[in-house]
Amino acid sequence: MALIEAAGLRKAFGDFVAVDGIDLQISAGESFGFLGPNGAGKTSTMRMIGCTSPVGGGTLRVLGMDPTTQAAQIKARLGVVPQQDALDEELTVAQNLAVFGRYFGISRAELYRKSGPLLQFAQLTEKAGAKVDTLSGGMKRRLTIARALINDPSILLLDEPTTGLDPQARHILWDRLFRLKREGVTLVLTIHYMDEAEQLCDRLVVMDHGRIVAHGSPRELIRTYASREVLEVRFDVPDHAQKAADVDGLADRVEVLADRLLLYTHDGDAALDALTDRGVHPQSTLVRRASLEDVFLRLTGRSLVE
Amino acid sequence: MSAPATTREGDVRTRAGSAVGGGWRSVTAYWLTLYRRIWKSTVISSVLAPLLYLAGMGYGLGAIIDAPGRTAVPGVAYVGFVATGLVAAQTMMTSVAETTYNVFGAIKWQRTYHAMLASPLRVVDLVRGHVAYLALRLLMVSTAFALVALALGAMRGPAALLTIPIAVLGGLAFGLPVYAYTAGTASDEGFNMLNRFVIMPLFLFSGTFFPISQLPQVLEWLAWASPLTHAITLTRAVGLGSPAPLPVEGWQAALHLAYLLAWAIGGYVFGVRRLRRRMVV
Ligand SMILES: Nc1ncnc2c1ncn2[C@@H]1O[C@H](COP(=O)(O)OP(=O)(O)OP(=O)(O)O)[C@@H](O)[C@H]1O
Ligand SMILES: [Mg+2]
Numbered sequence: 001m002a003l004i005e006a007a008g009l010r011k012a013f014g015d016f017v018a019v020d021g022i023d024l025q026i027s028a029g030e031s032f033g034f035l036g037p038n039g040a041g042k043t044s045t046m047r048m049i050g051c052t053s054p055v056g057g058g059t060l061r062v063l064g065m066d067p068t069t070q071a072a073q074i075k076a077r078l079g080v081v082p083q084q085d086a087l088d089e090e091l092t093v094a095q096n097l098a099v100f101g102r103y104f105g106i107s108r109a110e111l112y113r114k115s116g117p118l119l120q121f122a123q124l125t126e127k128a129g130a131k132v133d134t135l136s137g138g139m140k141r142r143l144t145i146a147r148a149l150i151n152d153p154s155i156l157l158l159d160e161p162t163t164g165l166d167p168q169a170r171h172i173l174w175d176r177l178f179r180l181k182r183e184g185v186t187l188v189l190t191i192h193y194m195d196e197a198e199q200l201c202d203r204l205v206v207m208d209h210g211r212i213v214a215h216g217s218p219r220e221l222i223r224t225y226a227s228r229e230v231l232e233v234r235f236d237v238p239d240h241a242q243k244a245a246d247v248d249g250l251a252d253r254v255e256v257l258a259d260r261l262l263l264y265t266h267d268g269d270a271a272l273d274a275l276t277d278r279g280v281h282p283q284s285t286l287v288r289r290a291s292l293e294d295v296f297l298r299l300t301g302r303s304l305v306e
Numbered sequence: 307m308s309a310p311a312t313t314r315e316g317d318v319r320t321r322a323g324s325a326v327g328g329g330w331r332s333v334t335a336y337w338l339t340l341y342r343r344i345w346k347s348t349v350i351s352s353v354l355a356p357l358l359y360l361a362g363m364g365y366g367l368g369a370i371i372d373a374p375g376r377t378a379v380p381g382v383a384y385v386g387f388v389a390t391g392l393v394a395a396q397t398m399m400t401s402v403a404e405t406t407y408n409v410f411g412a413i414k415w416q417r418t419y420h421a422m423l424a425s426p427l428r429v430v431d432l433v434r435g436h437v438a439y440l441a442l443r444l445l446m447v448s449t450a451f452a453l454v455a456l457a458l459g460a461m462r463g464p465a466a467l468l469t470i471p472i473a474v475l476g477g478l479a480f481g482l483p484v485y486a487y488t489a490g491t492a493s494d495e496g497f498n499m500l501n502r503f504v505i506m507p508l509f510l511f512s513g514t515f516f517p518i519s520q521l522p523q524v525l526e527w528l529a530w531a532s533p534l535t536h537a538i539t540l541t542r543a544v545g546l547g548s549p550a551p552l553p554v555e556g557w558q559a560a561l562h563l564a565y566l567l568a569w570a571i572g573g574y575v576f577g578v579r580r581l582r583r584r585m586v587v
Contacts, residue, residue, distance in 0.1 A: 013587070052423050053587060072326040072426040080424040086417035090343060099339055102332035103425035151425075 001064065003028050003155055003186055004049055008058030011044045011210075018044040020210035021058060028154075031177075031187040033201035035194075035292065037302065041210040042190035043083055046159050049188065050080050063154060076104060079148030083159040083190075085140050087147075089133035093124055096132060097147055104151040114150060121176065122146035138169030145176065156180060158189045162196060174199060194292035204292075206299055213299045218292055225298045226290035227252055229268035233275070233282040234260045246280045255297055262297070264290065327426025333435020334442070336418070340408075341443070351403070352447045356396040357454060363515060364388040364460060379517060381551035382542075389460035390545040391514035393451050393469045394537040397444045397477030402505050404440050405485040406497045413489070419585060429582045433485070437574065440481050441474055448473035455545075462547030469541040476537025479566040480505075482573025490580035513538045533569050536562040 004026040011019035019041040026032045034042045047053035049062055051071040060067055062074045087096055094115060101111040119125045122142040127135065135143065141161060148156060161177070162170040177200060181187055191197045197204055198218045205215040214221055231251065235243050241256050248254075250271045251263035265271045268287030275282070296302075328335075341348070368384030371377075379387050412418040422432055448470045455461040461469065484500070511518070511525065512534035518526050529535050540562050543554040554562070 050424060052420070052585075072428065075424065076326045076426045078424075082417075082420060082424065084417060084420075086421035086424075088340070088416055088418060090340060090416075095339060099332075099336045100421065100425070102328045102335050103422055103427050105326070105328040105332070105426075147421075 001028075002026060003063055004188065005061045006049075006058065009045070009048065009055065009060050010057030011041070011048060011053070012056050018210055019048070019056070022205075022207075022210075022212050024205070024212075026186065026188060028186055029184050031181050031200055031202045032189070033197050033204035034188075034190040034207055035192075035197050035204050035296070036190075036207035037296075037300070040207040042207055043159055044210075045207075046157055046188070046190060050078060050157050051075050052080075076151065077154045079145075079151065079153030079156040079185075081141075081144050081148050081156070081158040081161055083163075085144045087132045087140060087143060090131065092129050092131055093119065093135070093143055094128040096143060097150060100147045101150045106150065111150075118146040118149060121149070121179075123172070136169070138165050138172065141165060141169070141173060142176065145173075149180075153185070155186045155188060158187065160190055160192060163192055170196070194296070197292050206292075206296060208300045214295065221292060221295045222290050224295075226294040227264040228266045228290060229264075230288055230290050230294060231263040231265060231268040231271045231275075232260050232286040232288065233263065234284045236283045246278070247275060250274050253298075255294075262294070264294070327431075329427070330431045330434035330438060333422065333427065333432055334438040336422075337408075337436060337439035338442070341439075352396065352400045352443075353450050356392045356447075356451055359392055360385070360389055360455065360458075360460065379552075382546055383460075385458075385460045386462070386546050387542070388515060389455040389458075390469065390542040391538050393448055393455065393461075393545070394473045394476045394534060394541050395509055395512070395514045396451060397448050397473040398480045398505065398509065398534050398537075400443060400447050401440060401477035401481030402484050402501065404443055405436075405481045406488055406500070407494065409436065409485060409488045410491070410494050410497075413581075413584065419581075423585055429585060430578055433574065433578050433581060436485065437478070437482065440485075441478065444474040444477040444481075445470065448477075452545075461545045463545075465548065466545040468544040472537055472540045472544070475563070475566050475570065476533060476541075479533035479537070479569035479573075482570050482577055484573070486573050486576035486580050489577050489584055508532045508534050533566050536565045 002025040004024060006022060006024040008021045008023065009019060010017070010021055022045065034045060036042050044053065048055050048060060048067065051062070051067040051074050055067055063077055065074050067074060088099070091099065097115045097118060098111050101114070106114070119128055122145060124139060124143060124146065127139065132140065132143065145158070145161070158177075162173050165173065174196070177187060187200070189200060191200070201218060203215070203217050204221070205212045206221070207213070214225065216224065233247065237243060240258065240261055243261060244254060244256055247261055247263055251265040253264040255262040255264070263271050272285055272287060364385035368388070371384045377383055419432055423429070452461065452466065452470050452473075456466055487496070487500070511521065511529055512532040513529065514534070518529040518535060521529060539554060540559060542552045543550055543559065546552060
């Protein structure tokens with residue numbers, strides 16, 4: 001059975017349609033990602049799943065229940081990591097966990113028993129007595145995750161869990177999320193970074209302008225919408241469109257960006273050799289594996305992170 | 307907007323009510339946790355300040371106002387007049403302080419309300435939890451003040467303890483409408499105006515320091531619009547010993563209480579409605 005099921009799910013703010021009829025099936029134990037640029041409708045969708053925003057149209061069922069009539073029962077079994085940490089800066093790390101647990105009706109004794117392991121999981125044991133406003137961004141994010149786990153949720157909703165963190169903090173967080181996934185928690189994430197989506201998601205949907213434009217596993221998406229490898233070439237010219245003719249025919253597909261050309265091909269080195277044979281000498285070149293970034297570019301004609 | 311959107315836009319409701327989760331009590335527990343951090347500084351603002359007013363106005367000014375054998379308000383020492391006024395006025399002040407910046411912060415700055423609504427708590431739980439916390443705070447400040455005033459002899463008789471619940475209700479008659487205002491306001495800029503142009507004038511012109519009959523007729527009528535005027539009329543009826551020098555008939559008392567209740571209940575209803583419109587989008 002799918003834990004989250006949506007059909008024709010919609011959300012409008014006034015005349016503006018933020019989520020424009022999406023269909024979803026998310027199963028237990030899965031790690032599911034929403035990928036898309038700013039304003040794609042990821043948060044709006046997550047908030048409807050989290051029952052903090054009324055469903056605007058279509059149908060949605062979470063844990064087999066209807067968010068319109070059974071919000072509290074659903075929320076009792078969800079963990080939510082919102083896009084903006086909503087921690088109490090004035091309270092300590094431990095107090096943040098304790099007050100939040102009370103909202104779920106968890107007894108003091110049980111909270112006391114739970115907070116130790118949770119703090120350990122979040123690597124915040126030493127910071128238990130520290131006020132939240134003294135924590136780093138990464139620590140706050142981990143505390144938000146620990147807090148979201150206080151009710152042993154069946155589903156953890158994470159809205160951009162790593163945005164704004166430095167690479168090291170991101171890696172610590174990934175590691176924590178992998179751990180949860182191994183323990184069987186269903187993860188639903190929204191993500192900005194492609195590498196992250198490839199690392200964390202079993203399956204994902206690419207959203208743009210409130211619609212789902214593609215879905216599948218990261219590997220499937222790359223196979224379908226990109227090639228195995230990409231040759232990136234840069235020239236010392238103001239407009240790369242004028243160089244498009246130079247690479248014509250060397251790849252299955254060429255994407256012209258403002259600052260470089262992307263050549264989609266199964267063998268990047270071969271394409272590079274062919275380019276050199278033509279007597280074309282770019283300022284710089286790079287052969288890399290295709291990523292979800294390329295998928296996104298193909299699907300929307302825009303890069304994901306501006 | 308599509309048809310189902312308009313019919314469903316009201317709220318994310320739950321039929322089982324607050325059977326799931328910690329309910330409003332957990333919200334009260336949150337505010338008390340925050341309060342424990344800052345209680346020392348509030349002792350100064352909400353207990354010491356009214357006592358300073360009592361000393362300065364009641365005893366200091368009273369010494370000039372009351373001549374030996376003759377009091378300005380017949381049968382009432384000025385210090386008693388001020389004490390029975392302040393007990394209600396201070397809950398108004400505390401109430402407004404507890405329903406402006408910290409509620410606005412929970413909505414906008416700290417986003418505590420957003421975190422609460424991600425749990426099984428409902429919008430009404432947020433409001434009820436805050437009202438319960440507010441009532442507790444008002445109970446603390448009015449009890450402290452009433453006990454000191456009784457000990458000093460500024461208030462008299464066991465009936466003076468009734469000033470406590472009256473002051474709490476009077477405070478709620480301000481706090482809940484202000485909560486409703488805060489729940490819907492887009493910025494914190496209005497709070498300064500509220501304090502300067504509404505609360506301060508009401509503090510001065512609701513009979514705290516002089517009988518409103520001293521006011522020009524039009525202002526006297528206006529003063530009756532202020533919940534504080536009604537609260538003070540009641541605290542004076544019970545707080546000055548017996549026989550009561552400023553008594554209130556039973557039916558009058560009922561009307562005064564009804565007026566205070568109307569503000570409190572109206573504020574609550576609007577508070578829930580405005581907070582829902584703000585949070586549930
Ligand atoms: N409460 C609201 N009122 C009006 N418009 C809104 C509201 N919430 C979101 N929107 C609009 O809906 C669109 C989708 O917003 P949403 O937050 O779902 O996007 P997102 O994919 O999460 O973007 P980001 O990556 O920036 O977080 C945006 O254009 C946004 O301005
Ligand atoms: Mg978002």
